[in-house]
Amino acid sequence: MLQTAGLLKHPHETLQGASNDFKLVESRDCPMSTCAAPAGSPCRTGKGKVAIQYHTARFRLVPQLAKMLSVPTPALRKPGSAWTVLPRPVSAGAEPVGHIRLGYARASTARQSLDAQLDSLAEAGATRVFSEKISTRATRRPELDAAVKLAGEIRSSGVAVTLVAHEHKRLGRGIELAMLTEELKASDVGLEFLTGELKGSHDPSGIVFNVLAAMSGMEREYIRDRTLEGHESARKRGKTIGGAGVTNDDMLSMALHLRDQEMSLRDIAKRLVITTGTKKGQHPSPATVMRMLLEHDAKAATAASV
Numbered sequence: 001m002l003q004t005a006g007l008l009k010h011p012h013e014t015l016q017g018a019s020n021d022f023k024l025v026e027s028r029d030c031p032m033s034t035c036a037a038p039a040g041s042p043c044r045t046g047k048g049k050v051a052i053q054y055h056t057a058r059f060r061l062v063p064q065l066a067k068m069l070s071v072p073t074p075a076l077r078k079p080g081s082a083w084t085v086l087p088r089p090v091s092a093g094a095e096p097v098g099h100i101r102l103g104y105a106r107a108s109t110a111r112q113s114l115d116a117q118l119d120s121l122a123e124a125g126a127t128r129v130f131s132e133k134i135s136t137r138a139t140r141r142p143e144l145d146a147a148v149k150l151a152g153e154i155r156s157s158g159v160a161v162t163l164v165a166h167e168h169k170r171l172g173r174g175i176e177l178a179m180l181t182e183e184l185k186a187s188d189v190g191l192e193f194l195t196g197e198l199k200g201s202h203d204p205s206g207i208v209f210n211v212l213a214a215m216s217g218m219e220r221e222y223i224r225d226r227t228l229e230g231h232e233s234a235r236k237r238g239k240t241i242g243g244a245g246v247t248n249d250d251m252l253s254m255a256l257h258l259r260d261q262e263m264s265l266r267d268i269a270k271r272l273v274i275t276t277g278t279k280k281g282q283h284p285s286p287a288t289v290m291r292m293l294l295e296h297d298a299k300a301a302t303a304a305s306v
Contacts, residue, residue: 021059021062021065021071022042022054022071022073022074022077024059024062024064024065024156025054025058025059025061025062025065025071026039026040026041026042027039027062028058028061028062029058030043030054030055030057030058031057031058031061032055032057032058034046035051035055035058037058037083037085038085038088039088040085040086040087040088041083041084041085041086042054042073042077042079042083042086043055043058043073044083045083048082048083049079049080049081049082049083050073050077050078050079050080050081050082050083051073051079052072052073052079052080053070053071053072053073053079054070054071054072054073056070059071062156063152063155063156063186063187063188064152064153064156064187066186067186067261067262067263067267069261098159098160099159099160099161099162100127100154100159100160100161100162101124101125101126101127101161101162101164101192102126102127102128102129102130102147102150102151102154102161102162102163102164103118103121103122103124103126103128103129103130103163103164103165104129104130104131104143104144104147104163104164104165104170104171105117105118105121105129105130105131105132105165105166105170106131106132106133106134106141106143106144106170106171107132107133108133108134108135109133109135110133112133114131114133116166117131117166117170118131120166120194120195121164121165121166121194124164124192124194126164128150130143130144130146130147131143132144139269139285139286139287140283144171144180147163148163148180148183148184148187148189151163151184151187151189152187152189155187155188155189156187160190161189161190162189162190162191162192162201163184163189163190163191163192164191164192164193164194165191165192165193165194166193166194166195166196167193167194167195167196167197167198167199168193168196168197168198169196179264179265179266179286182264183264183266183267184204185204188204189204190202190203190204246274246276246277246279246284246288247284247288247292248275248276250275251272251274251275251284251292252292252293252296254271254272255268255272255289255292255293256293256296258271259293265286265289265290266286268286268289269283269284269285269286269288269289270283272284272289
């Protein structure tokens with residue numbers, strides 16, 4: 001993780017990454033009325049120059065770039081030079097071409113078999129299947145993360161993508177499932193469950209995504225209220241809240257900045273690094289990030305009411 005002038009640098013913000021990202025950004029018109037650069041051309045300033053970076057409203061139209069802080073204009077577009085319109089890509093604004101189905105299978109323990117899930121995913125036409133044996137309690141599931149990442153990359157190339165699982169419990173429960181659907185919706189990736197209560201195909205704009213997003217919000221509020229109640233009860237009894245600290249002011253500052261970018265708890269946790277103690281160098285869990293942010297919000301609310 002690189003940091004320059006206090007701003008977080010996304011891993012994509014390398015010279016090579018930028019040269020790939022600008023093509024995705026320029027596949028869409030810039031929605032800024034002061035720019036209105038057509039697809040195929042870089043963004044422009046009010047003075048008619050090539051902007052040094054693409055407008056936020058434009059690169060956020062690309063699902064895989066939506067949470068980046070900035071996307072620099074590559075050298076080949078000559079930032080700072082006089083802006084001229086360039087040829088519009090043939091594929092700009094085109095409907096999805098083709099449809100790929102990615103599968104995900106998970107068992108909670110090493111003793112459980114994945115055969116039934118793998119067979120059903122194969123019958124459902126999943127062209128690639130990610131599988132792992134890991135508990136839903138795990139804060140990070142590498143194969144699921146890989147499946148979601150690949151789905152977003154394929155979708156950004158113009159191909160429709162559906163993530164298929166045997167049932168919704170394979171992906172997660174409660175707030176974890178809701179957070180995952182938010183991530184898939186941001187990338188315009190569909191979901192399909194082959195059995196269970198949510199059996200069927202679900203479009204990112206459909207009711208299942210909306211219900212899970214609403215559930216995510218309600219459960220977060222519930223957790224927040226219960227957490228604050230527990231903290232207040234502990235303070236009244238003179239108890240210390242939490243165990244060995246892994247958070248600090250720098251981590252809180254970065255977490256608040258990323259939350260302002262509307263990142264999920266999972267994505268924020270991935271961007272943060274513990275700098276002290278036995279867990280130095282590791283990422284904090286989403287639960288730790290949530291607790292840190294809730295404590296900050298509670299302190300801010302108390303200060304505001306005084």
